[in-house]
Amino acid sequence: MYSNAYIFRYAGLMVILVAAILSSAAMLLKPMQERNEAVDKMQSILSASGIQNVTADNAIELFNDYVVNMVVIDENGNVTDEFKGAGKENSEAFKINLKEQLYNKSVNRGFKLPLYVLEKDGETINIIPLRGVGLWGPVWGNIALKSDFNTVVGVTFGHKSETPGLGAEIETPVFEDQFPGKKIFSEEGNFVSIGVIKGGVENFPADVQRHNVDAISGGTITSNGVNDMLKNVLESYVPYIQKRG
Amino acid sequence: MSTDKQEREPLFSAKNRKLLTNPLNIDNPITVQVLGICSALAVTAKLKPAFVMSLSVIVVITLANLIISVMRNGIPPRIRIIVQLVVIASLVILVDQVLKAFVYDVSKQLSVFVGLIITNCIIMGRLEAFAMGNKPWPSILDGVGNGIGYAWVLVAVGFVRELFGSGTIWGFHVIPEAFYNIGYQNNGFMILPPMALIIVGIIIWIQRSRNPELIEEN
Numbered sequence: 001m002y003s004n005a006y007i008f009r010y011a012g013l014m015v016i017l018v019a020a021i022l023s024s025a026a027m028l029l030k031p032m033q034e035r036n037e038a039v040d041k042m043q044s045i046l047s048a049s050g051i052q053n054v055t056a057d058n059a060i061e062l063f064n065d066y067v068v069n070m071v072v073i074d075e076n077g078n079v080t081d082e083f084k085g086a087g088k089e090n091s092e093a094f095k096i097n098l099k100e101q102l103y104n105k106s107v108n109r110g111f112k113l114p115l116y117v118l119e120k121d122g123e124t125i126n127i128i129p130l131r132g133v134g135l136w137g138p139v140w141g142n143i144a145l146k147s148d149f150n151t152v153v154g155v156t157f158g159h160k161s162e163t164p165g166l167g168a169e170i171e172t173p174v175f176e177d178q179f180p181g182k183k184i185f186s187e188e189g190n191f192v193s194i195g196v197i198k199g200g201v202e203n204f205p206a207d208v209q210r211h212n213v214d215a216i217s218g219g220t221i222t223s224n225g226v227n228d229m230l231k232n233v234l235e236s237y238v239p240y241i242q243k244r245g
Numbered sequence: 246m247s248t249d250k251q252e253r254e255p256l257f258s259a260k261n262r263k264l265l266t267n268p269l270n271i272d273n274p275i276t277v278q279v280l281g282i283c284s285a286l287a288v289t290a291k292l293k294p295a296f297v298m299s300l301s302v303i304v305v306i307t308l309a310n311l312i313i314s315v316m317r318n319g320i321p322p323r324i325r326i327i328v329q330l331v332v333i334a335s336l337v338i339l340v341d342q343v344l345k346a347f348v349y350d351v352s353k354q355l356s357v358f359v360g361l362i363i364t365n366c367i368i369m370g371r372l373e374a375f376a377m378g379n380k381p382w383p384s385i386l387d388g389v390g391n392g393i394g395y396a397w398v399l400v401a402v403g404f405v406r407e408l409f410g411s412g413t414i415w416g417f418h419v420i421p422e423a424f425y426n427i428g429y430q431n432n433g434f435m436i437l438p439p440m441a442l443i444i445v446g447i448i449i450w451i452q453r454s455r456n457p458e459l460i461e462e463n
Contacts (some may be wrong), residue, residue: 002321010321013329018335025339031345036349038457056349161357164298165290166436168357172416218290218436 038089047127048156049118066089068124069117072096075110076209077239099138100133103144105236113236118144125153128237135221136163139170139229145184149241152194155179157226169223175241178213184234191238196227256294256382264386268394269397274367275398276449281367285399285445286438289359292415295403296396298358306368309333310388311377320377329372334363367395373431388455410435 002010014202039056042063046054054062064086083091083176093114104111118129124147129182131140137160144153155176162168169175178201181193186207195212197204198220204212215223254261274280281302285379288298312332313320318333320328346350362368371391376384407413409432412420420429434440 002323007321007419010319011324014331018331022335022342025342029342032346033342033349036345040349040353059449159351161360164288164294164357168294184250217433244271 032078119124135223299396307388314384
């Protein structure tokens, strides 16, 4: 039989030991994890604009080659910061915490959002990073627009913990490949965003097809999350886009 | 508990081999012990996540069984469940952290499963039922056996659900386009969790009809 004192000592010691192991592992590994996250972000940005064969090893190099400008814009559509030199991974635009800024937006405070401008085969591509909520946790992604800020070139999505096989399908090509060619503005020039809808987009008239993609069966809440994320983030850039004319 | 006789036992004696093979069939964690059903429903819509989940559970259950078995004589019985949980949770978090630092792609695949592994009742069930009372080596075998027993059911369910639900295997299309042209359709119900329960039920049915000793008398 174990005494109460033994149980307390055992539990206390175990908790301290485990805490020490886990926190030192987290601290030791943090620089590598942060680097991996930055590289992953660059890979996602590059592949949204259709650049192939990006690996973890050449991502930083390719990112600095392709990206010509890292822009920060505010809630009124004014440019507050630009960065065109080398070492773009250290620019303000790259380091913006989207979660914080979108929270500021939701409580009607001022906010700053990044815009990445790429140059690929002589064409300008604008990348807007996305962030929203899915079913179990955050979802995020990048949307690449042509220089008209209207036609979609490509998208990439990611998620923290959506259901595998259902909501998690948003990061598969089957879902992402529906986006290229869609428009975020109507023919009259009003902002519509891109919708994720049920019922099979091909069954709808052309003006609906222009702005919508198919949702995922069994992943309704994640699909709605992607829908809301696109609308919420893209509308924040509308003042900027309209100012450019 | 251990006896002198056990210590001289060969590594793969008949008894030890049973620890490995029983969980595959007559003592299967999912179909006979009916544990881990929750994760079997959650991750089997496609084959690939089912496989990743299986692999992670095999690793975690084996390591956790080993650690608990080494610690078993010092663990106060009154807080043993908490100790087991702490071991499982820290193991899973530690593995996830290491993967995040060194093989980020794998960790991105796994991140969804971390929570599911920690709460997988098979792992705690084996710690409680086996590792608390057995030596490290048999505990490792028991962990590997149960992990594989869990894995084959998951992969079988994932295979059926992906084939009929999405027409793909491991993400590749296997049902020819011609089938769709003459009116074949993917079964949307296969993608939803209830279908996993029905498939697990069918596996249990087949298994019991082939193993009379599993049929309860009543």
